[in-house]
Amino acid sequence: xxMFSHAFDPFAERVLPPHLGREVRCGFKALARFCPLGKxxxxxxxxxxxxxxxxxxxxxxxxxxASEARDQVVAFHFAGELYTVPEPDNYSYSVCALRDCExxxxxxxxxxxxxxxxxxxxxxxxxxxxxxxxxxxxxAIALGRKTAGERIAVFLLGMADRxxxxxxxxxxxxxxMSRRDISESLGLTIExxxxxxxxxxxxxxxxxxxxxxxxxxxxxDLKRRAGFLRGAA
Amino acid sequence: xxMFSHAFDPFAERVLPPHLGREVRCGFKALARFCPLGKxxxxxxxxxxxxxxxxxxxxxxxxxxASEARDQVVAFHFAGELYTVPEPDNYSYSVCALRDCExxxxxxxxxxxxxxxxxxxxxxxxxxxxxxxxxxxxxAIALGRKTAGERIAVFLLGMADRxxxxxxxxxxxxxxMSRRDISESLGLTIExxxxxxxxxxxxxxxxxxxxxxxxxxxxxDLKRRAGFLRGAA
DNA sequence: GCGCCGCATTGATCTGGATCAAGGAGTCCG
DNA sequence: CGGACTCCTTGATCCAGATCAATGCGGCGC
Numbered sequence: 001x002x003m004f005s006h007a008f009d010p011f012a013e014r015v016l017p018p019h020l021g022r023e024v025r026c027g028f029k030a031l032a033r034f035c036p037l038g039k040x041x042x043x044x045x046x047x048x049x050x051x052x053x054x055x056x057x058x059x060x061x062x063x064x065x066a067s068e069a070r071d072q073v074v075a076f077h078f079a080g081e082l083y084t085v086p087e088p089d090n091y092s093y094s095v096c097a098l099r100d101c102e103x104x105x106x107x108x109x110x111x112x113x114x115x116x117x118x119x120x121x122x123x124x125x126x127x128x129x130x131x132x133x134x135x136x137x138x139x140a141i142a143l144g145r146k147t148a149g150e151r152i153a154v155f156l157l158g159m160a161d162r163x164x165x166x167x168x169x170x171x172x173x174x175x176x177m178s179r180r181d182i183s184e185s186l187g188l189t190i191e192x193x194x195x196x197x198x199x200x201x202x203x204x205x206x207x208x209x210x211x212x213x214x215x216x217x218x219x220x221d222l223k224r225r226a227g228f229l230r231g232a233a
Numbered sequence: 234x235x236m237f238s239h240a241f242d243p244f245a246e247r248v249l250p251p252h253l254g255r256e257v258r259c260g261f262k263a264l265a266r267f268c269p270l271g272k273x274x275x276x277x278x279x280x281x282x283x284x285x286x287x288x289x290x291x292x293x294x295x296x297x298x299a300s301e302a303r304d305q306v307v308a309f310h311f312a313g314e315l316y317t318v319p320e321p322d323n324y325s326y327s328v329c330a331l332r333d334c335e336x337x338x339x340x341x342x343x344x345x346x347x348x349x350x351x352x353x354x355x356x357x358x359x360x361x362x363x364x365x366x367x368x369x370x371x372x373a374i375a376l377g378r379k380t381a382g383e384r385i386a387v388f389l390l391g392m393a394d395r396x397x398x399x400x401x402x403x404x405x406x407x408x409x410m411s412r413r414d415i416s417e418s419l420g421l422t423i424e425x426x427x428x429x430x431x432x433x434x435x436x437x438x439x440x441x442x443x444x445x446x447x448x449x450x451x452x453x454d455l456k457r458r459a460g461f462l463r464g465a466a
Numbered sequence: 467g468c469g470c471c472g473c474a475t476t477g478a479t480c481t482g483g484a485t486c487a488a489g490g491a492g493t494c495c496g
Numbered sequence: 497c498g499g500a501c502t503c504c505t506t507g508a509t510c511c512a513g514a515t516c517a518a519t520g521c522g523g524c525g526c
Contacts (some may be wrong), residue, residue, distance in 0.1 A: 066378045067462045074370050086367055090461045111437040126359045134319055136369040137307050143376035144420030145299045166240045187377030194505050228323045427475055
């Protein structure tokens with residue numbers, strides 16, 4: 001089986017309903033642009049227009065270019081996730097591979113035209129969009145009202161939920177993004193990210209394993225440091 | 234005609250397709266909770282679960298309670314807009330009237346069940362959600378990477394697009410929200426908001442009319458001050 | 467139209483995180 | 497296995513915006 005089909009299958013599995021007619025299915029297959037990206041490679045969508053991206057394999061960041069040398073990471077996405085890349089407006093956006101990736105990219109208008117009759121696909125897209133909105137709102141709350149320490153705690157808890165693996169009672173994660181990516185996601189500098197992680201290590205809340213590995217030693221304490229009003233325990 | 238119908242009609246007009254069957258239409262009418270709110274009144278959704286809100290008349294803020302005395306305004310919404318209020322998770326959310334309002338509130342799960350077969354309604358909801366996501370991403374960029382002056386400029390330009398009226402060649406707006414609301418939306422303090430507005434007034438970029446009135450005298454200059462990379466002119 | 471109240475403005479000072487500046491340590495490649 | 501390069505950490509200083517503290521003034525009630 002070729003690489004494209006290998007990437008398309010998980011998309012179909014996750015987004016297209018099983019009973020979907022052969023023509024529509026082939027329509028999506030024809031519309032999908034297969035994008036293998038090496039680590040650090042970017043997808044630019046210079047052609048304008050909104051796009052829909054599916055991560056078949058790997059991990060990506062969605063970056064907004066606010067101005068010269070001021071980028072904001074809008075979201076991280078992992079294998080199996082579907083999301084929208086905005087049409088360039090006040091900012092330009094690009095998708096960048098955190099590690100080797102296989103993506104499927106669709107022009108949003110075409111995707112929606114194909115999906116128009118298929119409620120389940122529209123519903124799937126709605127659910128993905130709602131999840132993105134949910135995460136974006138939480139990010140806005142963190143950026144607007146949280147201290148550096150709280151943002152790091154929120155970030156680690158979120159990553160633990162998404163890519164953490166339980167290992168002898170502890171949650172362990174392998175961060176695919178650099179300190180720079182984290183700082184650009186949290187509205188901080190790399191120095192501040194580093195200092196906050198060091199503090200968590202000094203306070204025995206986390207352990208670090210090499211550059212990317214993190215083990216959460218005390219999740220309760222981390223939640224407390226996240227400064228949530230609810231579920232503070 | 235009663236107040237409820239008066240509020241339901243604009244909802245039906247905007248969200249429900251014209252050919253929609255009588256039963257489904259009545260289903261929505263039965264599901265809608267009519268909420269007249271006085272200025273400063275809040276809708277709390279203590280019952281948990283996600284909700285969908287339509288603003289029939291008035292203007293609202295969606296507020297997240299980050300922690301004791303630290304609220305973040307997630308979004309402002311005006312008449313005719315449809316949006317989702319998240320289920321309480323790490324934060325609790327409430328909808329607050331900026332002035333006298335008439336809202337329709339729906340339990341999200343029920344709304345989606347009713348809409349399940351109706352692609353156009355799901356599509357309408359998708360479009361609303363995409364717009365919310367778009368705005369939320371721009372907010373995240375502003376909160377993560379922009380200075381106080383830039384945030385105020387972005388805010389004024391955004392409000393001008395949404396509620397501004399052209400008046401002898403100038404754009405004039407009547408802000409329904411207080412300085413506190415603005416500061417809680419932009420991740421600043423009321424003092425900083427006030428100082429930045431004073432500076433814009435001193436620099437003859439805007440005029441103020443009473444507490445709420447703003448006239449944009451030099452929109453180009455304001456765009457420059459917004460620090461956009463694209464369309465900087 | 468006048469006086470009161472609460473929001474808004476303005477000023478003085480403080481501070482969390484940015485910026486500037488060296489080192490240190492993973493990791494990759496030969 | 498070693499060398500070097502890049503990313504990360506740590507330390508010193510600075511500054512935008514927060515905080516603290518008085519007034520100012522628009523709008524509403526009487």
